[in-house]
Amino acid sequence: MHTLTLSQLAAGLRSQQFSSVELTQTFLKRIAQHQNLNAFVTVSEKLALQQASQADQQLASGNSSALTGIPIAQKDIFCTQGIKTSCGSKMLDNFIAPYNATVVEKFNAAGAVMLGKLNMDEFAMGSSNETSFYGPSLNPWATDCVPGGSSGGSAVAVAARLAPAVTGTDTGGSIRQPAALCGITGLKPTYGRVSRYGMIAYASSLDQGGPMARSAEDAALLMQVMAGFDPKDSTSVEQAVPDYSATLNDSLQGLKIGLPKQFFSADLDSNMAAAVQAAIAEYQKLGAEIVEVSMPTLDMAIPAYYVIASAECSSNLSRYDGVRFGYRCQNPADLTDLYTRSRGEAFGAEVKRRILMGTYALSAGYYDAYYLKAQQVRRLISDDFKRALSEVDVLMGPVTPGPAFRIGEKSGDPIQMYLSDIYTIAINLAGLPALSLPAGFIDGKPVGLQVIGNYFSEAKLLNIGHQYQQVTDWHQQQPHGFE
Ligand code: GLN
Numbered sequence: 001m002h003t004l005t006l007s008q009l010a011a012g013l014r015s016q017q018f019s020s021v022e023l024t025q026t027f028l029k030r031i032a033q034h035q036n037l038n039a040f041v042t043v044s045e046k047l048a049l050q051q052a053s054q055a056d057q058q059l060a061s062g063n064s065s066a067l068t069g070i071p072i073a074q075k076d077i078f079c080t081q082g083i084k085t086s087c088g089s090k091m092l093d094n095f096i097a098p099y100n101a102t103v104v105e106k107f108n109a110a111g112a113v114m115l116g117k118l119n120m121d122e123f124a125m126g127s128s129n130e131t132s133f134y135g136p137s138l139n140p141w142a143t144d145c146v147p148g149g150s151s152g153g154s155a156v157a158v159a160a161r162l163a164p165a166v167t168g169t170d171t172g173g174s175i176r177q178p179a180a181l182c183g184i185t186g187l188k189p190t191y192g193r194v195s196r197y198g199m200i201a202y203a204s205s206l207d208q209g210g211p212m213a214r215s216a217e218d219a220a221l222l223m224q225v226m227a228g229f230d231p232k233d234s235t236s237v238e239q240a241v242p243d244y245s246a247t248l249n250d251s252l253q254g255l256k257i258g259l260p261k262q263f264f265s266a267d268l269d270s271n272m273a274a275a276v277q278a279a280i281a282e283y284q285k286l287g288a289e290i291v292e293v294s295m296p297t298l299d300m301a302i303p304a305y306y307v308i309a310s311a312e313c314s315s316n317l318s319r320y321d322g323v324r325f326g327y328r329c330q331n332p333a334d335l336t337d338l339y340t341r342s343r344g345e346a347f348g349a350e351v352k353r354r355i356l357m358g359t360y361a362l363s364a365g366y367y368d369a370y371y372l373k374a375q376q377v378r379r380l381i382s383d384d385f386k387r388a389l390s391e392v393d394v395l396m397g398p399v400t401p402g403p404a405f406r407i408g409e410k411s412g413d414p415i416q417m418y419l420s421d422i423y424t425i426a427i428n429l430a431g432l433p434a435l436s437l438p439a440g441f442i443d444g445k446p447v448g449l450q451v452i453g454n455y456f457s458e459a460k461l462l463n464i465g466h467q468y469q470q471v472t473d474w475h476q477q478q479p480h481g482f483e
Pocket of ligand 1: 124125126127149150169170171172173174175202309418421
């Protein structure tokens with residue numbers, strides 16, 4: 001059962017080959033068997049079995065939707081009523097949200113079953129899952145390597161078949177990068193396409209939730225549930241949601257693919273370049289036309305991002321003061337001691353680094369030099385994408401500089417870690433959607449192809465992903481020991 005796709009699972013449930021309770025038990029068992037991967041922070045077994053038996057009733061009554069009875073899992077950044085939401089931090093290790101995130105509500109309404117909450121970098125700050133208070137999740141393709149981050153637990157759960165599909169969030173690459181390093185499919189939607197209500201804020205102008213699954217076809221089914229206007233999120237966009245599955249089989253004849261020259265510079269690892277070129281050759285066979293484009297501002301994305309994201313996080317994380325919720329230090333002497341020790345004891349080193357950088361960039365005297373400059377650069381980057389995407393339908397390139405690296409290899413060097421998102425970060429600054437597709441292996445470890453589209457082109461991206469997955473089988477490979 002654990003190897004079936006979402007539509008096969010839905011068909012199996014409908015034809016009563018298995019019940020949702022049986023299916024849920026299968027995945028709960030696999031989660032328990034592979035606990036060493038540390039993919040889950042919380043397994044919500046009781047809730048899952050309750051939801052599964054409700055789903056079985058719904059299925060029997062014929063009143064069901066595509067995901068009714070299908071187990072999924074949520075990144076531990078989405079608030080879940082009654083079930084701990086830690087955001088990978090000691091600060092929220094005791095936090096039980098009083099409400100559900102809109103994304104969680106939508107999955108509930110669709111009749112999906114929640115297996116639990118997935119491990120992640122602390123407050124989604126990281127590229128390797130190593131900043132998690134709960135320790136890193138392990139890459140099932142090479143357990144001495146990171147799964148990528150911040151949605152590392154999410155990618156591991158899908159790759160090791162602990163859940164058929166999951167959610168992630170992407171502020172600078174956190175859906176695409178772990179998807180690439182674990183050999184799964186991840187979609188970062190257009191900013192504003194998926195509600196951020198109840199999704200714990202890191203950098204609000206960049207954060208976006210999206211689906212992570214084995215294939216583009218499965219991601220389309222998740223996206224159908226997740227997308228849509230939400231009056232509770234002021235940046236959610238009021239625009240009709242298309243049928244993401246309906247166009248998966250559209251022909252790619254005449255598709256114009258742009259290859260940004262800056263993505264293929266001499267710095268790109270030759271094995272990575274070969275994998276991406278091989279994928280692009282497949283698209284040519286499918287009828288696509290390839291052109292080179294130049295996007296000179298891409299080089300400025302990392303510095304601009306780390307000023308903006310840190311500035312926003314320093315503001316967003318000021319709410320964790322030990323007063324209303326979250327961690328509180330023991331026996332504070334006075335209010336200042338309460339604030340400083342609660343924050344000092346509960347935030348990890350990377351989160352503190354970001355808060356310090358952000359507070360600095362926003363201080364009087366530095367604001368103009370850093371924050372304002374970074375925002376200006378952000379506009380230039382958006383304009384660059386606008387220009388490029390007026391000439392071509394989509395852009396393609398690598399997702400990461402290389403395959404998964406060893407645990408500990410970059411954790412002592414923040415700059416090296418920041419550079420692992422060099423191909424993904426600009427897309428968030430522009431608010432565009434992008435897809436990460438499994439596109440081969442380097443040293444037995446998966447790597448991805450990135451497809452970047454114009455605003456609200458998720459259906460097109462999924463179509464492009466699906467067509468590739470009809471002629472390649474990278475997405476069907478399974479890590480040894482997790483078959
Ligand atoms: N690695 C980037 C960061 O640490 C992106 C993380 C993310 O997308 N949440 O900010």
